[in-house]
Amino acid sequence: MNRAYDTIVVGGGMAGLTSAAYLCRAKVDTLIVEKGEKLGGLVNTFQHQGFAFDAGIRAFENSGILFPMLKSLGIDMKFVKNPVSIGMEKLWVNLDTRDSLKSYVSMLTALFPENANDIAHIAEEINKTMGYMDVLYGIDNPLFLENLHDIGYLTKTLLPWLLRYQVNIRKAARLNEPIYTYLKRFTSNDALIDLIAQHFFKNTPTFFALSYFGLYLDYCYPMGGTGILVDKVADCIRNAGGEILTGTAATQIDSQKHEVVFSDGRTLTYKKLIWAADQKTLYAITKGAATPKTESQRLLAEQSTGGDSVLTFFMGVNLNKDYFSGRCGVHAFYTPSIQGLAALPDWKEAAKGGNGVLLDWVASYLDRTTYEISCPALCDPSLAPDGKTGIIVSTLMDYGLVRLFSDSIEYESFKRQCINKVTDVLEAFLFPDMRDNILFTLCATPLTIERETGNAQGAITGWAFTNVKMPAENRFKKIARSIKTPIEDIVQCGQWTFSPSGLPVSILTGKLAADAVCKTLKGKAL
Numbered sequence: 001m002n003r004a005y006d007t008i009v010v011g012g013g014m015a016g017l018t019s020a021a022y023l024c025r026a027k028v029d030t031l032i033v034e035k036g037e038k039l040g041g042l043v044n045t046f047q048h049q050g051f052a053f054d055a056g057i058r059a060f061e062n063s064g065i066l067f068p069m070l071k072s073l074g075i076d077m078k079f080v081k082n083p084v085s086i087g088m089e090k091l092w093v094n095l096d097t098r099d100s101l102k103s104y105v106s107m108l109t110a111l112f113p114e115n116a117n118d119i120a121h122i123a124e125e126i127n128k129t130m131g132y133m134d135v136l137y138g139i140d141n142p143l144f145l146e147n148l149h150d151i152g153y154l155t156k157t158l159l160p161w162l163l164r165y166q167v168n169i170r171k172a173a174r175l176n177e178p179i180y181t182y183l184k185r186f187t188s189n190d191a192l193i194d195l196i197a198q199h200f201f202k203n204t205p206t207f208f209a210l211s212y213f214g215l216y217l218d219y220c221y222p223m224g225g226t227g228i229l230v231d232k233v234a235d236c237i238r239n240a241g242g243e244i245l246t247g248t249a250a251t252q253i254d255s256q257k258h259e260v261v262f263s264d265g266r267t268l269t270y271k272k273l274i275w276a277a278d279q280k281t282l283y284a285i286t287k288g289a290a291t292p293k294t295e296s297q298r299l300l301a302e303q304s305t306g307g308d309s310v311l312t313f314f315m316g317v318n319l320n321k322d323y324f325s326g327r328c329g330v331h332a333f334y335t336p337s338i339q340g341l342a343a344l345p346d347w348k349e350a351a352k353g354g355n356g357v358l359l360d361w362v363a364s365y366l367d368r369t370t371y372e373i374s375c376p377a378l379c380d381p382s383l384a385p386d387g388k389t390g391i392i393v394s395t396l397m398d399y400g401l402v403r404l405f406s407d408s409i410e411y412e413s414f415k416r417q418c419i420n421k422v423t424d425v426l427e428a429f430l431f432p433d434m435r436d437n438i439l440f441t442l443c444a445t446p447l448t449i450e451r452e453t454g455n456a457q458g459a460i461t462g463w464a465f466t467n468v469k470m471p472a473e474n475r476f477k478k479i480a481r482s483i484k485t486p487i488e489d490i491v492q493c494g495q496w497t498f499s500p501s502g503l504p505v506s507i508l509t510g511k512l513a514a515d516a517v518c519k520t521l522k523g524k525a526l
Contacts, residue, residue, distance in 0.1 A: 002259075002266070002267050002268060002269060003031075003266075003268050003269070004268070004269040004270070004271075005029050005030065005031045005268060005269070005270050005271070006023075006028045006029040006030065006270070006271050006272065006521055007023055007028055007029070007030045007031075007270060007271065007272045007273070007274060007517055007521075008030075008031050008032075008033065008260055008268060008270040008272075008273050008274070009023075009030065009031070009032040009033070009273075009274040009276055010032075010033050010250045010260070010273065010274070010275050010276060010277050011032075011033075011034065011041075011275065011276030011277035011494060012032055012033070012034025012036070012039040012040065012041065012244070012246065012276075013039075013040060013041030013042065013043065013276060013277075013453075013494060013495075013506065014040070014041065014043050014229070014230070014233075014494075014503060014506045014507055014510065015276045015493040015494030015495070015497075015506040015507065015509055015510035015513075016032055016034070016274065016276030016277075016493070016494065016510065017032065017039065017040075017230065017233045017234060017237065017510070018069065018233065018493075018506070018507045018510030018511055018514070019032075019274050019276060019493055019510040019511070019513045019514040019517075020032040020237050020242055020244075020514075021073055021233050021236045021237050021240070021242075021514075022073075022510075022511055022514035022515070022518070023242070023514050023517060023518060024236070024237050024240035024241060024242035025073065025236075025240055026514075026518045026522065027241075028517070028518060028521060028522070029241075030237075030242045030243070031242070031243045031244075031245060031268065032237065032242065032243070032244050032245070033245045033246075033248055033250065033260075033262065034244075034245070034246045034247075034248070035247070035248065035249035035250075035263075035277075035454055036246065036247070036452060036453065036454070037246055037247045038246065039230050039234055039244070039246060040056075040227055040229075040230035041056065041453050041455075042055075042056030042057055042449075042453060042455075042460060043056055043057055043226050043227065043229055043230050043503065044056050044226070044227050044230070045224075045225030045226055045227030045228070046227075048314065048316070048440070048442065049316055049439070049440065050316075050384070050385045050388075051314075051316045051383070051384050051385070051388070051390035052225050052376060052377075052382075052383035052384070052390065053314045053376070053390055053392055053442075054225055054226045054227070054374070054376060054392060055312075055444070055452075056226070056460070057226055057502075057503055058226070058331060058372065058374040058376075058392065059082040059219040059220065059221050059226070059331055059374070060079075060082075060219070060220055060221070060222065060226070060229070060503060061215050061218040061219055061220075061502075061503070061504060062137075062218055062220065062504075063137045063215070063218065063504035064137040064139060064140050064141045064504075065137075065141050065144070065504040065507050065508055066503065066504060066507060067140070068140040068141055068144035068145060069144050069507050069511070070232075071144075072144045072145070072146065073233070073236050074236070075232045075233065075236060077222050077223075077228060077229065077232060078222070078223040079220040079221060079222055079223070080220065080221055080223065080379050080380070081219075081220060081221075082219040082220050082221040082330055082331050082379060083095070083096055083219075083329060083330050083331065084216040084217075084219055084330075084331045084332070084333070085328065085329045085331070085332045085333075086104060086107075086332070086333050086334075087328070087332055087333070087334040087335070087430075088107060088108075088111060088195060088334075088335045088338060089111065089335075089336065089337065089338055089429075090429075091107045091110060091111065092107075093106075093107050094329070095213070095216045095217060096217070097217070098130075098214075098217070100217075101123060101126060101127060101130075101213060104123075104213070105119055105120065105123045108192070108195065108196070111195070111338050112189060112191070112192045112195075112338075114189075115187055115189050115192050118186050118187035118189065118192065119187075119192070121186045122183065122186050122187070122196065125182075125186070125210060126210045126213055129172070129175060129206070129207055129210035129211045130210070130211055130213060130214035132169075132171050132172040132175075132207065132211070133172065133207070133211035133214055133215070134214060137218075141508065143508065143511055143512070143515075144511065166477075169476055169477045170477075172207040172211075172476070173207075173475065173476070173477070175205065175206040175207035175210070176205045176206070176207065176474075177205070177206050178202075178203040178204065178205065178206070178465065179197045179200055179203075179204050179205070179206050179208075179209040179210070180193060180197055180203075182206040183196060183197060190340060190342035190343070191338055191339060191340035191342065191343075192340075193340070193342070194340025194341050194342050195335060195338055195340060197209060198335070198340065198341050198369065198370050198396075199333055199335075199370035199372065199396070200212075201307055201308040201396070201461065201464070201465060202308060202464065202465060202466050203464075203465035203466050204465055204500065205465065205474075205500060208500045219331065221330070221376070221379040221380070223379075223380050224380065224382075224383075225376060225380070225383060245262075248262050248263055248264050248266075249262065249263040249454075250262055250263075250277075250281075250285060251263050251285060252285050252286075252287065253273070253282075253285055253286040253287070253490075254287055254288050255286055255287070255288045255289040255487050255488060255489070255490065256288035256289075257269075257288070258270050258271065258273075258489060260273065270489075271489065271521060272489050272490075272491070272517045272520065272521065273489060273490045273491075274490075274491055274492070274493060274513045274514070274517060275485070275490055275491070275492045275493075276492070276493050276494045276510065276513075277454060277494070277496075278454050278455055278456050278496060279301045279471060279472070279492070279496040279497070280301050280302060280456050281454070282301075282485075282487075282490075282492070283297065283298035283301050283302065284298075284302075286487060286490075289486070289487045289488070291486060293486035294486040294487055296486075297471065297485070297486055300469060300471045301471045304463055304464070304467045304469075304470075304471045305457065305463070305464040305466065305467055306399070306455060306456040306457035306458070306459030306462070306463065306464060307457075307459040307460065307461045307462055307463055307464045307465070307499075308396050308398070308459070308460070308461075308464065309396070309397055309398070309399050309445075309446030309449055309450075309457060309458035309459060309460055310394045310395065310396055310397055310446070310449070310458075310460060311394060311395055311396075311397035311402075311418060311443070311444070311445055311446070312392065312393070312394035312443070312444045313392070313393045313394070313418075313419065313422055313441055313442070313443055313444075314390070314392055314441070314442040314444070315390065315391050315392075315393065315438055315440070315441045315442075316384075316388065316389075316390055316438070316439040316440045316441075317388060317389050317390070317391060317434065317437050317438055317439065318387070318388055318437040318438075318439055319388070319389055319431075319434070319437050320387055320388075320389065321375070321377050321378055321381065321384070321389050323389070323431075324375045324378065324389050324391060324431075325375075325378055327430050327431060328373050328375070328430060329375075329378070330374065330375060330378045330379055331372075331373070331374045331375075332371075332372070332373045332374075333370055333371070333372055333373075334370065334371050334373055334429075334430065335368075335369070335370040335371070336367065336368070336371075336425055336428075336429045337367055337368045339368050340368060341365065341368050341369060344361070344364055344365060344368065345361070347361055347362075347365075347398060347401050348400075351401075351404060355405065355408055355410055358401075358404070358405075359413075359414070359417055362401075362414070362417065362418065362421075363417070363421050366395070366418065366421045366422055366425060367421075367425065369395045369396065370395065370396075371393055371394065371395050371422075371425075372392075372393070372394050372395070373391060373392070373393050373430075374391070374392045375389055375390070375391050375392075376390060376392070377389050377390060388439070393422060393426065397445065397446055398446075399446040399447075399450070399457040399458050399459075400457075402414065402445045402446050402447055403446075403447065406447055411445075411447075414445075415443045415445065418443060419441050419443055423435055423438065423441070445458070446458030455495075459495075461495055461499070461500060461501045461502060462494075462495035462496045462497075462498075462499050462500075462501045463496065463499045465499070465500070470499055471496075472496060472497050472498055472499050473497070473498050473499075474498065474499045474500070479498055479505075479508065479509070479512070480512055482497045482498040482509055482512070483497060483509055483512050483513045483516055491513045491516050491517060492509075492513065493506070493509035493510045493512065493513040494506050494509060494510065497509050
């Protein structure tokens with residue numbers, strides 16, 4: 001017999017989980033459905049041979065959103081600081097205070113002494129942008145607070161913050177130009193620009209890229225791994241009477257009958273549906289909503305490209321945690337060469353010479369790219385066996401390049417070469433004698449992310465900034481609009497609804513979607 005729900009949430013990542021948790025707290029009859037066997041999407045910790053690895057996000061930033069959300073849901077979690085460091089060739093900087101920016105500038109100046117004045121001007125821009133974003137995240141986000149009727153809080157905290165917010169959000173909005181073109185205003189040295197910006201996605205907005213130097217100071221790590229957050233919110237849903245269904249995909253939505261057909265054959269009815277999954281899929285499987293606005297959004301989503309993806313290596317190493325503590329620390333961004341990637345031709349040009357030439361291009365790319373390196377056991381020793389360490393190494397990787405190797409049946413050769421090359425780079429520049437101590441290496445590509453999460457093109461932050469028109473809202477002051485769809489009684493949330501997106505935005509849009517549904521069903525916000 002078909003079951004009717006007040007709300008069905010499709011997608012069990014952090015946006016969907018947040019929506020479901022707040023709906024259940026408000027006593028809304030809710031089912032959350034996830035196509036994968038595990039909840040969490042890109043917030044996920046897995047075990048392998050006694051090691052724990054974070055498969056997606058490596059650390060959390062609060063941004064005035066995460067901690068207030070946990071507090072309002074009554075979730076208790078233990079966090080430790082997750083210090084970030086930046087390394088280039090043999091030089092390193094620890095980002096532990098705002099003054100670390102001076103050390104970062106000194107490092108760049110030592111590497112590019114002829115561009116000292118350029119670097120000083122860029123540092124001014126970084127500092128200015130960090131100031132804008134400090135105001136945006138300066139207090140706990142009011143959406144998650146219970147004390148909004150407290151006159152003292154309203155007059156002394158919230159209203160002054162709102163005034164500063166309005167001013168600074170306008171200033172930040174003017175910095176929507178892609179980071180690479182913006183930096184060209186201050187220097188003509190492409191290698192210098194690469195060293196600053198090549199670990200960001202293509203056409204990342206300037207305000208998002210430059211403000212990240214401040215966000216690094218906000219990083220924290222949950223004891224037990226990032227996946228603990230998912231477990232805690234899922235428990236919150238179950239304890240409040242909500243239902244969770246995994247390993248089940250939505251295959252058809254009839255927006256007129258308010259029915260969803262699932263891969264297990266069930267057809268369920270909803271009053272409201274929250275879509276917290278890939279937006280392309282929403283428009284591909286929905287029928288009964290053929291309006292001009294719906295058709296326009298369907299075409300826009302269908303023709304748009306997912307954001308950048310990553311190539312990731314999960315390595316179990318027979319070396320003590322102290323070995324890595326003295327070299328890369330808990331969480332690092334490391335670039336082995338100051339040549340930068342700008343001097344490399346586009347991989348599509350290399351592909352014209354065949355897979356052999358393309359593999360050579362990949363090797364050159366891995367020599368120059370920026371790596372994100374994290375060692376979870378340095379935050380929580382229980383995440384690796386005694387005397388051993390698990391490290392996670394990732395770098396940006398184009399989905400189309402990997403798909404080309406997969407289509408030519410050379411996918412495994414591509415992964416083996418990448419494992420060998422990255423191991424060589426790490427051993428040469430960071431971890432001497434590492435190769436002989438590696439117990440295993442697992443390699444995840446953009447295809448892995450696409451398969452495991454359902455994200456188009458293995459995208460890790462939703463839509464690509466290279467789209468001519470973004471199929472989502474990208475103005476922070478208009479973020480409340482991001483949850484709207486042209487389909488009646490369907491709202492959306494998550495990384496496909498607002499760009500640029502990350503964990504805080506996913507949580508925020510999840511709460512906005514829950515509020516909108518609850519207001520309609522119960523006549524009040526949560």
